[in-house]
Structures are given as structure tokens and as C-alpha cells.
Amino acid sequence: MISDRIKANLTSEFRQSVLAKLGVVLLLSILLMGLFAPVLATHNPHEQGHTNDAGASYPPYGLSDEVPMFEDGDITYHSVDGTSEHLLGTNDIGQDIYSRFLYGARTSLLVGLSGTLLATAMGVPVGLVAGYFGGRVDDGLMRVADVMLAFPSLVLALALMGAFGRGTIGIPDPIVLAGFADGMPETATFPGMVVVVVALVTWVWFARVARGEAMAIRNEEYVKAARSLGASHATIMRRHVLPNSLTPIIVLATIQVAAIILLESSLSYLGFSGTTLSWGYEIQRGYDYLPNQWWIATIPGIGIVLAVIGVNLIGDWLRDALDPNIEGEGGGGAG
Amino acid sequence: MSADDPLVRVDGLQKYFWENDSLLDRLFGDDPVPVRAVDGVSFDIREGETLGLVGESGCGKSTTGETLLGLQDPTDGRVEFEGENVYDLSGDDLTDFRRSAQVVFQDPFSSLDPRMTIGDIVTQPLSIHDWPWTDGDVETTVDVRTDGISRDIVTATAADDIDTVVDPVDGVATAHVTVRAIDDESAADVDADGRSVDLASGVVAEVEEDLAVAVDRDDGIVVRVSVDRSTAQLRRDRVTDLVERVGLSADQLDRYPHEFSGGQRQRIGIARALALEPEFVVLDEPTSALDVSVQAQVLNLLDDLQAEFDLTYLLISHDLSVIRHVCDRVAVMYLGEIVEVGPVDDLFEDPKHPYTNALLESVPRASTDERDRDRETLSGDVPSPRDPPSGCRFRTRCPKVIPPEDLEIEQETYRDLMSLRERVERRDVSLESVGDDGQFDLEDGVSDEKRPAFVAALKDRLLERDLPARHDEIVETALAELATEDWDAAAARLREHYESVCERKQPHLGNGHHPVACHLYGEASERTETPRSDP
Numbered sequence: 001m002i003s004d005r006i007k008a009n010l011t012s013e014f015r016q017s018v019l020a021k022l023g024v025v026l027l028l029s030i031l032l033m034g035l036f037a038p039v040l041a042t043h044n045p046h047e048q049g050h051t052n053d054a055g056a057s058y059p060p061y062g063l064s065d066e067v068p069m070f071e072d073g074d075i076t077y078h079s080v081d082g083t084s085e086h087l088l089g090t091n092d093i094g095q096d097i098y099s100r101f102l103y104g105a106r107t108s109l110l111v112g113l114s115g116t117l118l119a120t121a122m123g124v125p126v127g128l129v130a131g132y133f134g135g136r137v138d139d140g141l142m143r144v145a146d147v148m149l150a151f152p153s154l155v156l157a158l159a160l161m162g163a164f165g166r167g168t169i170g171i172p173d174p175i176v177l178a179g180f181a182d183g184m185p186e187t188a189t190f191p192g193m194v195v196v197v198v199a200l201v202t203w204v205w206f207a208r209v210a211r212g213e214a215m216a217i218r219n220e221e222y223v224k225a226a227r228s229l230g231a232s233h234a235t236i237m238r239r240h241v242l243p244n245s246l247t248p249i250i251v252l253a254t255i256q257v258a259a260i261i262l263l264e265s266s267l268s269y270l271g272f273s274g275t276t277l278s279w280g281y282e283i284q285r286g287y288d289y290l291p292n293q294w295w296i297a298t299i300p301g302i303g304i305v306l307a308v309i310g311v312n313l314i315g316d317w318l319r320d321a322l323d324p325n326i327e328g329e330g331g332g333g334a335g
Numbered sequence: 336m337s338a339d340d341p342l343v344r345v346d347g348l349q350k351y352f353w354e355n356d357s358l359l360d361r362l363f364g365d366d367p368v369p370v371r372a373v374d375g376v377s378f379d380i381r382e383g384e385t386l387g388l389v390g391e392s393g394c395g396k397s398t399t400g401e402t403l404l405g406l407q408d409p410t411d412g413r414v415e416f417e418g419e420n421v422y423d424l425s426g427d428d429l430t431d432f433r434r435s436a437q438v439v440f441q442d443p444f445s446s447l448d449p450r451m452t453i454g455d456i457v458t459q460p461l462s463i464h465d466w467p468w469t470d471g472d473v474e475t476t477v478d479v480r481t482d483g484i485s486r487d488i489v490t491a492t493a494a495d496d497i498d499t500v501v502d503p504v505d506g507v508a509t510a511h512v513t514v515r516a517i518d519d520e521s522a523a524d525v526d527a528d529g530r531s532v533d534l535a536s537g538v539v540a541e542v543e544e545d546l547a548v549a550v551d552r553d554d555g556i557v558v559r560v561s562v563d564r565s566t567a568q569l570r571r572d573r574v575t576d577l578v579e580r581v582g583l584s585a586d587q588l589d590r591y592p593h594e595f596s597g598g599q600r601q602r603i604g605i606a607r608a609l610a611l612e613p614e615f616v617v618l619d620e621p622t623s624a625l626d627v628s629v630q631a632q633v634l635n636l637l638d639d640l641q642a643e644f645d646l647t648y649l650l651i652s653h654d655l656s657v658i659r660h661v662c663d664r665v666a667v668m669y670l671g672e673i674v675e676v677g678p679v680d681d682l683f684e685d686p687k688h689p690y691t692n693a694l695l696e697s698v699p700r701a702s703t704d705e706r707d708r709d710r711e712t713l714s715g716d717v718p719s720p721r722d723p724p725s726g727c728r729f730r731t732r733c734p735k736v737i738p739p740e741d742l743e744i745e746q747e748t749y750r751d752l753m754s755l756r757e758r759v760e761r762r763d764v765s766l767e768s769v770g771d772d773g774q775f776d777l778e779d780g781v782s783d784e785k786r787p788a789f790v791a792a793l794k795d796r797l798l799e800r801d802l803p804a805r806h807d808e809i810v811e812t813a814l815a816e817l818a819t820e821d822w823d824a825a826a827a828r829l830r831e832h833y834e835s836v837c838e839r840k841q842p843h844l845g846n847g848h849h850p851v852a853c854h855l856y857g858e859a860s861e862r863t864e865t866p867r868s869d870p
Contacts, residue, residue: 005452005589221446224406225607229460230433239459243450 006322013321023313030307034106038173038181041099042085045277046185051094056080060089060097060295067292091285091296103277104300108307111194112261116253118199119260123206124249128237130207131214142211145204153201154266160197161272167193168274191274194267198260209252213245220244247322254315258308265304279303340418341379342615342647343403348376348412350395350402371720372398374671375412377844380615385641385648387662387679389655389694391717395671396651397441400617403649404436416615434464437608441620443600447592453603454588457574460610466570577606581636598629602636609640618650622657634661655698659683667691670728671720677849687851689735727854730837731757737836737854748802749833752810755797756829759813762822769793775818790814 014020033040043050051057056067061082068075082089088098130141148156170187177186217223217240226236265280267273273281279300286297351369372395380386388396401407403414405421414421416432424432440446447456460466575585581602592600601621608616618637622630634657641648652658658665658679665682667675667690675688686692693713715732718724724731738749758764769775769792775785793814802810809832816825836854844852 005591220448221440221442222448224401225438225440225446225604226459226463227406228404228433228436228438229463229607229611230430231459231463235463239451240448244448 009321010318013317017317017320019313020317023310023317026306026310027314030105030303030310031109033102034109036175037099037102037106038175038184041096041102041181041184042087043096043099044183044185045095045099045103047095049094050086050090050096052080054078054080057090057092057094057293057296058083058086059293060299061087063089063295065293088299089293089295091282092289092293097282097296097299100277100282101279101299101303104279104282105303105307106188107191107273107275107278108261108264108304111191111198111264112257112307112311115195115198115202115260115264116257118195119202119256120206120249120253122199123203123208124210124242126203127207127210127212128214128241128245131211132218132233132237132241134215134218138211141207145207148201148204149208151201153263156201157197157263157267158270158272160200161193161267164193164197166191166272166274189275189277191264191278194264194272194274197267198263201263202256202260205252205256206249209248210245213248214241217241217244247319250322251315251319254311254318257311261304261307261311342382342417343380343649344415345379345399345403346377346413346415348399348402348414349374349410350398350407351410368721369410371671371723373402374720374723376668376671376673377412378666378673378676380647380649382614382647383641383645384663385650385661387658387665388649388651388668389653389658389665390668391694392653393717393720394668395720396653396668397619399668400438400619400649400651404438404617405432406438430464434611435613436615436617437611437613438617438619439601439604439608439621442624443597443604444592444624446604447600449592452589452591453578453583453595454571454574456592456603457577457588457606457610458570460607461570461573464611466573466611573610574606577610578603580609580640581606582632596629597625598633601625601629601633605633605636605640609644612644613646615647615649618648618652620652621650623652623654630657637661655683655694667694670717670723672728672852673844674729674853675849675851676844677851681849687849687856688729688853689733689855690729691851693734724838726836726838726840727842727852729853730835733837735855739832739834739836742833744803744806748800748806751798751800752802752806752829752833753835755810756826756833758797759817759822759829760826764793764797764817766793766817766820769796786815786818789818793817 014024054067054069056065056069056078058080059065059082061084064079064081066077067080069078086096086098088096088101091097091100126141126145130138151159169190169192171190173184173186173188175181176184214237220240223236223240226240231239264273264278265283268275268278268280269284271281271284275281282300283297283304286293286295286300289296349371350373351371353367353369374395376395376399378386388399390396398407402409403421405414409422416436419428419432421432447453451459574588578588579585583599583602583606587595592603595603601624605621621637622633625633637648638661640646648661650658650661662679665677665679666673667682667688669690675682675686675691677687682691683695686695690713697713713732713734718728718731727733730736734746734750736746736749736753738744742749744752769789775789790811794810797814798810801807809828813825813828816828840854842852842854844850
């Protein structure tokens with residue numbers, strides 16, 4: 001499937017495009033952060049009570065904060081300085097924001113990538129079959145898809161989460177078990193039900209796009225040629241229909257990774273997540289403190305923005321490189 | 336199959352399309368009106384010939400080609416290939432048919448998958464049909480004359496000569512072996528130059544290293560012919576040969592279709608169609624998307640290939656010069672039906688059907704000799720294939736519609752009267768706008784005194800020419816009936832006087848050498864022929 005030529009296109013497109021490099025750097029750093037969160041983290045992300053003696057949270061290192069305190073019936077303001085021990089400060093219950101940020105990256109990417117994979121695996125075959133065969137098959141499958149589309153995705157996701165519960169899978173963290181990061185949580189929480197739910201609300205998009213592509217491709221003469229050669233429907237779908245519909249599917253997938261990261265954040269924000277180690281959950285925590293302690297919500301927010309931008313830039317790069325009609329180096333042309 | 340039987344026999348082939356056949360339509364019970372793309376087409380294609388199928392755009396010729404290959408399901412009719420009904424085939428028989436009948440498409444930009452390399456595209460038929468069809472280890476008994484072989488089993492490499500040079504392994508003495516098939520039906524057959532081995536099912540291993548011959552003398556003499564190369568290598572070689580045969584170079588195999596010009600892409604499409612060594616190829620407008628300069632090259636290539644591989648062609652085209660250049664026989668199609676079939680020279684020199692004639696007339700000519708020639712260009716549009724005209728489908732545009740027998744009338748006048756009649760039948764005349772505003776009161780019928788004025792005004796609008804007195808009278812009577820909005824009476828009157836045999840009866844394409852479906856020839860169409868045997 002991945003020919004030398006596609007590899008060549010990918011590299012040449014990558015060399016030329018600053019944005020592609022930026023996207024890879026962004027996504028790669030978030031990926032590494034998530035992967036090596038236990039090593040990079042300075043504190044156990046669940047550990048509370050990282051406050052100053054008066055019980056006030058720390059602002060990020062280099063900033064200071066005027067914290068209102070009740071003392072003898074009066075409100076007095078205490079100045080709290082950031083400390084290098086908590087680089088990005090601590091949240092309302094005194095948890096280290098930097099460490100939680102790293103673990104949040106892990107959750108976001110895990111849900112974004114596996115949710116998209118699952119949605120693609122569900123939606124693309126359905127769409128290809130519906131579009132290629134048309135007729136009653138198409139009618140049947142697409143009515144189901146229409147019903148799914150009729151619900152706003154967040155509402156549907158909330159309903160499904162409510163119905164299924166928030167099943168999570170605890171995966172032993174190999175880095176911690178191997179002894180590289182003492183004091184960190186020994187199991188990483190994989191919000192399995194969230195992944196299933198986001199896939200259930202997004203597969204329809206993949207089905208729709210794949211169907212549209214398949215409908216156009218089935219009328220191409222190369223499909224007729226393959227049929228006149230005696231190729232089976234399965235072969236035609238695998239050799240012609242799928243590869244030729246891949247570009248919009250890949251573009252859609254990258255958009256959906258970003259959308260699913262946002263959806264996961266929304267679910268966590270609303271309290272429907274399997275884990276508290278999530279950027280969306282953090283934003284919800286910091287929401288009440290935005291006027292004074294803005295960093296509690298803003299820092300995970302920046303994380304979401306960077307992840308979404310990174311994923312989209314990579315999507316652009318893949319789209320440009322995978323379409324054989326767009327020449328990587330401006331060469332080619334008709335012979 | 337006797338020699339006289341055609342390779343392909345199409346019998347009453349029909350292909351209707353039902354558009355808008357959606358769930359909603361079905362729910363509301365609307366009866367869909369089919370588009371009769373192909374409506375009862377019959378013709379034969381003889382082995383080795385090129386049959387041209389010619390007609391205007393939208394007359395159903397491409398649909399005929401696709402339906403006859405089974406790419407579309409037929410509505411009715413049958414297609415026999417080598418005596419078997421194609422639509423009854425299944426399993427291995429269908430696979431065989433797919434192998435024997437191929438197609439080259441019109442649009443070289445759509446017929447090649449943009450994501451496959453040229454090599455992959457031409458290899459595809461080979462991998463679908465699992466070529467080579469032998470397992471490379473065909474065993475057979477042949478007459479082997481050996482000379483000084485010192486081992487029981489030797490491996491032979493085929494040489495230029497029919498005397499195969501045997502180089503026994505491990506440096507044992509060189510022996511000369513003649514490998515010859517005992518009978519022609521046997522699986523291994525070393526041909527005259529000894530370099531190619533045709534393994535019964537058609538594998539041609541042309542490169543001498545491909546062939547290994549093992550001689551086993553234990554019980555009788557058994558020669559084992561095997562192909563030494565891997566399937567992938569064999570396919571690669573075959574694809575290289577094919578691509579070079581159609582005029583491209585083998586180092587282009589790894590390129591993608593968009594890197595080629597239209598002509599080159601069409602050559603690739605031809606190579607793909609020929610990969611399985613078919614007997615019959617449908618050429619669906621193979622040159623109409625190409626530059627004029629390239630068209631001739633592709634046509635000549637097709638011609639060469641036909642001679643080289645004994646191919647039978649069905650050439651679908653709207654380009655008469657292409658048809659004339661390439662075809663042996665021509666079938667002319669109009670609105671889903673075949674109106675005339677004949678040998679190319681007869682048809683071009685002596686077209687019978689008015690439609691064929693009009694098609695030939697429409698070809699632009701460079702010479703000024705015929706500047707004054709009376710050109711009969713076709714008027715009007717092709718009628719909708721949803722609702723084709725009754726009788727002869729060409730009658731609405733035919734310059735030679737047959738008037739009723741007792742009627743002496745000029746063709747042009749008759750044409751005018753026919754279209755007038757058609758408008759009356761369709762009630763496609765706006766009576767309200769006749770004359771000045773409010774001049775005629777249609778609600779209660781035009782009053783008697785105003786009637787002549789009404790008729791005159793209406794006639795003036797509907798007919799450009801003056802009519803001979805006799806017809807003038809009939810028309811005026813009919814138009815007067817319109818004054819009371821009696822459409823049916825007017826239509827009936829006109830029909831009574833002017834109905835043609837062309838609309839009452841459908842002409843049938845006869846049999847024979849040069850049949851034509853036209854009432855001008857009627858029952859006698861074959862009698863105008865000087866009897867002679869088919870070539």
C-alpha cells in the first residue's frame with residue numbers, strides 16, 4: 001500500500017512545508033509528553049496539598065498572586081509567589097498543574113487517536129459498501145446513518161455515556177513498574193467507554209464521506225474495466241474504491257482526531273470521563289477561578305489548542321503528499 | 336462451432352434504465368418510465384472481422400457494448416459468445432468469457448486507476464486470472480531422442496534450435512535432446528524456434544531461461560517441462576512485452592497514469608485489454624478523446640494487433656472516417672435500434688436508410704467539387720428515448736417520410752403538415768394568442784363570422800409555406816375545428832389524410848447481406864440486392 005513513491009512524496013512535501021514541520025513538532029512533543037509523563041512529571045498528579053503555609057495555591061513560577069484571606073473577620077490580601085518546584089503552579093486543591101498537564105496529554109491523544117481509528121474502522125466499510133452497491137443496501141445503511149446524524153454529537157455522547165456507564169481500563173504503567181518513576185500512579189487509566197462512545201458518534205461522518213467517494217468511483221471506467229476483467233466486488237473495493245477514496249478519508253480522520261480531542265474534553269468538562277487526568281476536567285476545575293487564578297484553566301486549554309493545531313497541520317501535509325495528482329516537487333506532468 | 340457461426344451473436348438485446356427509482360417513488364407508486372437505451376438490437380460478429388457500430392451520441396451504442404459484455408444487466412435478449420449465452424454463464428465459464436472478451440474504453444483519463452502504476456494496471460488482469468495458468472510444472476510424455484546422456488535426470492535449457500542443448504548439472508557430459516510433442520494436444524509443445532513453449536493453456540515463456548526441461552528415463556522417457564521463474568517474474572516479463580508491444584517503454588512501468596498523454600494512456604488501456612490474449616475486444620470510441628494526430632497511430636496499432644493476435648473487434652464510434660478506415664462491416668444505430676447493417680464499402684457507397692445517408696452527408700469534405708451538392712442535413716433533435724416515436728423511430732426527422740399512396744405531395748410540404756399535425760396532437764398550439772387581444776372569444780367558441788379570420792391568422796402562424804389548394808382546404812377545415820377547441824376532431828382529420836406508413840408500422844431489419852429497416856425498401860429491401868455470397 002505504501003509505495004516508495006508515496007514515501008518520496010511524503011518526504012519532499014515535508015521538506016518544503018514549514019507548517020508540516022510545525023505540525024509534526026507539535027504532535028510529536030505532545031506524544032512524547034504523554035508517553036513519558038511519569039518520567040517528566042515532577043509530582044504525582046493526584047497528590048493534593050501543594051500549597052503555601054497559609055493554604056494558598058501557587059501561581060506559575062515567576063508570577064505572584066494576591067490571595068484573599070479571611071483573618072479575624074477581615075479580608076486581607078496575601079502575596080503568593082510562584083515557586084520553581086511547581087513550574088506551572090498548583091490548582092485549587094493544590095495539585096501540580098505541570099504534572100497534570102503531562103498526564104492530560106496522554107488521555108487526550110489516546111482517546112483522539114484510538115477513537116478515530118475505531119470510528120474509521122466502523123464507518124469506512126459501511127460507507128464503501130453502501131456507495132458501491134447503491135440501491136436498497138444504500139437506502140438501508142444510510143437511513144441508520146441519518147438517524148445517528150440527527151442527534152448533536154455531544155448530546156448523543158452524553159446519552160450514551162449515561163447509558164453505558166464510564167467503564168475504564170486500568171493499564172499498568174510500564175515506566176513506573178520498571179522503577180524509572182517512583183511515586184507516580186502505577187496504573188494509567190484508559191477511558192475505554194469514552195473511546196467507544198466518541199467512535200459511535202463520529203463513525204457516521206466516515207460512512208458518509210466513504211459512501212460519496214464510492215458512489216463516484218463505481219462509475220469510473222477503471223472500475224468497469226476491472227469488472228470486465230472479472231474482478232470480484234471485494235477485489236474492486238479493495239484495489240480501486242478504497243485507495244481512491246483514501247485522501248478525503250485521511251483528511252477527515254485528522255479533523256476528527258482534533259474533534260474527538262475536543263469532544264473528550266467536553267465530556268470531561270461535564271464530568272463524564274473515566275479519568276480526572278484530562279485537560280477538559282482541568283478546565284472545568286479552573287473555570288470558577290478564571291478571574292484570579294486564570295492559569296488553572298488556561299494551561300490545559302493551551303494544551304488542547306496546540307494538539308488540535310498539530311493534528312490539523314499533519315492532516316494538511318498528508319493530504320498534499322498522498323494525492324498523486326499533486327506533484328511534490330512541481331515536476332512530472334504529462335509525458 | 337462450425338466455421339459459419341459467428342463468434343458473437345446478439346439477439347434482441349434490450350437495456351432499459353429506470354431513473355429516479357428511489358424509495359419515495361416506490362412508496363408513492365409512481366410508475367417509472369424507462370429510458371429505452373437499447374431496444375431490441377440484433378447483429379452478428381464473425382470471427383476475425385471488425386464490426387463498426389455507428390450512430391449519434393446517445394443512440395445507445397456504448398450501452399450496447401457494455402451490456403453485451405455483461406457490464407450492465409440486460410433487460411431482455413441474449414448474447415451468444417462461441418455459441419453460449421453469456422448471461423447464463425457462471426463460475427469458471429464466466430471467468431473464461433471474461434478472459435476472452437475485453438474492452439477498451441473511450442476516456443483514457445478515467446479508464447486507468449490514478450493510484451496504480453502502469454505496471455500494476457497491466458498486471459491486474461494477470462493476477463485476477465491467476466496467470467500463468469499452469470503451475471509451471473507440467474508433466475508430459477514426449478518423444479525424446481537422447482545422445483550420450485549419463486544421468487537419469489538432466490535439466491535442459493532450450494536453445495535456438497529445436498535440438499535442445501542439455502547441460503546436465505554437476506558438469507556431466509553435454510547431451511543433445513530433441514524434445515518434440517507426441518501429439519498436438521499434449522501439454523508441452525516446443526515450437527519451431529525452440530525458444531517458446533506453449534503450455535497448452537496458452538502460457539508463452541519466451542525467454543529461454545524460463546524453460547527447464549527435465550528428462551526422466553526410468554519408465555519410458557518422461558520429459559518434465561517447467562518454468563524456472565517465479566510468477567512475479569513471469570508476469571513482469573509479460574507486462575514488459577505487452578507495454579513494449581503497444582509502443583511504450585518498459586522503464587515507464589513504475590509511473591502513474593497522470594504522467595502520460597492521452598494517446599499513451601489509451602495504449603496502456605489496450606495493453607491491459609490484451610494481457611489475457613482475448614479473442615474479442617469491444618472498442619468503445621477508442622480514439623474520440625484523442626488528438627487527431629494520435630488517432631491514426633492508435634487505429635493502426637489496433638489494426639496491427641488484430642492481425643497479430645487474430646482478434647475480433649466491435650468498434651463503437653460516431654466518427655465515420657474511423658469506421659471506414661477500420662471496419663469490415665458496419666451497423667448503424669438510431670435511438671436504440673439498428674437501422675442498417677452492411678459491408679463497409681456497400682454502406683458507404685450505397686447507403687439505403689435515409690438516416691445512414693444523412694450521417695454520410697454530414698461528414699465535412701475538403702473538396703469544392705460538391706459545393707453545390709444537395710445536402711440533406713438532419714433537422715430537429717433526437718426524440719427522447721423515454722417516449723420514442725411510433726413506427727419507424729426516425730420518421731420525425733426523416734427527409735423521406737412516405738406519404739399515403741393516393742397523396743401527391745412534395746416532401747417539404749408533407750414535412751410541414753406532419754409537424755403541424757404533431758403540434759395539434761400534442762395540443763401544443765396557443766389558441767389564446769391568435770390575433771389581437773380579445774379579437775377572438777375562445778370561451779364560447781369563435782363566432783361564425785370571425786372564424787375565417789381566425790383560421791387565417793392561425794394558419795399564418797403555423798405554416799410558413801403556401802399549400803396546394805387541395806391540402807389548404809383540409810388544413811383550413813381542421814383549423815376551423817380548433818376554433819371550437821375541438822382538438823380531437825382536428826387531429827383525427829389530419830391523421831385521416833396524412834398518416835404515413837412510417838408511423839403505423841415498425842420497419843424490421845431483414846436478414847442477408849445488407850439489410851435495412853426502412854419502409855422505403857419494405858418487403859422488397861432484399862430484392863434490390865444482387866445476390867452474392869458473403870465474403
